[in-house]
Amino acid sequence: MNHKKVAEEVVKAIGGKENVNSLTHCVTRLRFKLKDEQIPKKEEVEKIDGVIQVIQKGGQYQVVIGNQVEPVYNEVIKLIGEQTEKSEQKEEEKNVKFFDKLTATISGIFIPILGLLAATGLLKGILTITMVTGVLNPQMDTYKVFNAISDVLFYFFPIFLGGSAAKQFKMNQYLGMAIGGAMLYPTLIEIASKGAPINFLGLNINLMNYSSSVFPVIIAVWVASKLEGGLNKIIPQSVKFFIVPLIILVVMVPATLALVGPAFTFVSQLLAGRIMAIYNFSPILAGLLLGGPWILIVMFGLHWAFIPILISNVMLLHFDPISGLLGGGQFAMAGASLAVAIKTKDLKLKSLSSSAGFTCILGISEPALYGVLIPLKKPLITSIIGGSIGGAFSGILGAKLYNPGMSGIFSIPAGINPNGVDTGFYGYVGSMVVGFIIAFIVTYLWKFDNKSGNV
Template sequence: MDYKDLAKQVVILIGGKDNIENLTHCVTRLRFVLKDEKIAKTDEIKNTKGVLSVIQQGGQYQVVIGTEVKKAYAAVCEEIGMTDGTTEIKKEDSEKKDNLFNAFFKTIIAVIGPILGVLGASGILKGALSLCTTFNLLAPTDGTYQILYAFADGFFYFLPIMLGFSASLKFKSNPYLGAAIGAALVYPNIVTAYTQHNGLTFLGIPVILMSYTSSVFPIIIAAYIASKIERFFTEKLPTAFKSMFSPCLTAIIVVPLTFIVIGPIATYMSNGLAALTSGLYNLSPLFTGIFLGAFWQLIVIFGLHYAFIPILINNIATMHQDPINAILSVTVYALAGVALGFGLKVKDKEKKAFGFSNCLTGLLGVTEPIIYGIALPYKRTFVCAFIGGGIGGAITAAAGLMMYGFGGGGVLGAPMFLNPTGNNGHFIIYLAASAASFVVSGVLAYLFGVKGDEK
């Protein structure tokens, strides 16, 4: 695939470099923010070789490429002259006003997106270490275990530092100041004061200590407020004093404000969100399992799954387990099964190779090539995935399965179903639910999804 040619065509059809305000990418999509989406020739872009689909959602113009999106992203960056490592094409603020939903969606993608790969890696490694201790391959006292666990648990433990940096980049403020504010939240003396129930005051004001390790929302809100205050001092202070005193004065205001007001309120919100998620699940676990297992991939189509990521991370941070992501995990097996059934049934060699190769990527948690290359063009296969996913979701929910970490989907996420306490009876049920989703969807796709000789 010639990605330079692909990039040239996409940039032309999207309205040229001057129509691009911002460009990022996720696992499978180029995510453009355009000045005017009406200029883009969407139908022609969809028909461009190397493009699976185009989604316009959340204030973004999303060009679905597939698993080779990084190559396409690099080629587009070269085509538009974006070589300085930033995702911003133009620094000035856009005149276009987003509605509240679009603004929230863009913020979530910008803050959470850059750390997802490493966050997933830490979750996968943590689950793999649990697998090693379960089968007595390693002991928690072994040096090998402790060194690897330092990364696996450390990233999630110090998540406020990472999010502080990422959020500050989004809010166009000093990212190192954001990281330092996050560091204050997880500073060892503060953590000790919380665990030992020691009382703290700031200028006589009592501080309600909370656990901010692994937290999500407190630091994002704090980074947003810090960006406003820092901008104020940067504009008002003399040039000679800006670099040192602007972050200093910002920290003096924001850090105490975070501990006294922002942190407790955001923590209560986080706990409430986790309780709401559990409450909705507990109303009818079986219905939740069937519904989410069947139709979660429809949310992925519109690119809205990013909006749910903070909720899923928050569930792990507050409850140390998550029943919702446990259900969602089976949906990738349903689509992988569809890809296998499709590959076995079609006669065209290129389509057959596409089905087999993307069965593997689906098992590794990347489903969008299957959605846009198989499920949507051959709609009956999508119905097959709905049925298989619904069955797998029902088994998962009925058994009360939980995920104990946040990471990759498919087989890479399997270790996160291992209970850290060592009680892993439910892991067998997870394997059964995943197998049911895969087999049912695959058999249905082979029998009813396609005739085999479609053009």
């Protein structure tokens, strides 16, 4: 792929740099916020060689590139410069649907740390393998060093999320990190471990251990961003530099410890309990209803609403049952794509579907989903069928993921119980095989349409 050429054509097609308010990217997509989304013609953008699909959602004009998105993003930035959102966009944002705005906000918070989350989660899985096989044990110094590396994001999650949330809510990032850091201050953690309340200005506050928590710091930083906006309007410019951070910290940290933190920790525990209740009612039914249809949830961008919940499950329960049902769907998309690659005579589609299939096995599904399955339609259906049957298989054997952040083949170590390999691990790996085989066979046997006609 000629990254520079793709960038030039995309920028031209969306109306030039003058039409761009801001630009970010995730694993596979350029995420533009445009002044006027009516200027670009979706069909013309999608015709650009290197563009898989265009998605307009959550106030973003998303151009799906695939795993070459970062070098294309770098070339686009050279053309448009570092863009920041302008005031003209505020009126447009009022018209964005609440759920779209929610998913866009969540994705904006989690996308910057997803790579680190996947890396540390994978390392945790590898350490589990070394421990189960006896190569390393927790008493060894080598294990302790690697464990510290794998655990740094999870333990200090409120600090990382505080900074990322602050950027998303357009406030001082270091203030967001400071709020998260105060929640993890060793003295407060020690008091929380003893279970005794503290007396703060005459109020008894029951402290909690917020290491590895997800929701409390995000809500705290959102409230702090509103406070910062109000203070910036009334505090004199001459003292704003230090007075605004001072007020935010002395107000928000105690408020978080006393109100926000306990309330949203309770919400997290409630959600985890409800999810486990549904899962325990019928893991097989849960696998059928989620394993395949999760592909549609990803297709509509709704999965971002679930990401904090899935991560929170791991932090609270030390495993997530829902993620354990999704491996079959990922491999079903790969199986359907590779079946298309073998069956089609269209050379461009053959190249796209083969590369998308292997990329899907590695954990990135967008090229397969948007480049092959959705345009051809029938392979999308076969993927959902394969994913649902694979999900039911994993549900039967009680598959769970013990570390968040990975998908595809790299998620396999996350399926190993730290206490040793159990049936759940075989269920997770087996669901991948089942999903792949069923989607591959049904796709290969079922005629589908492409530009060259029926295949």
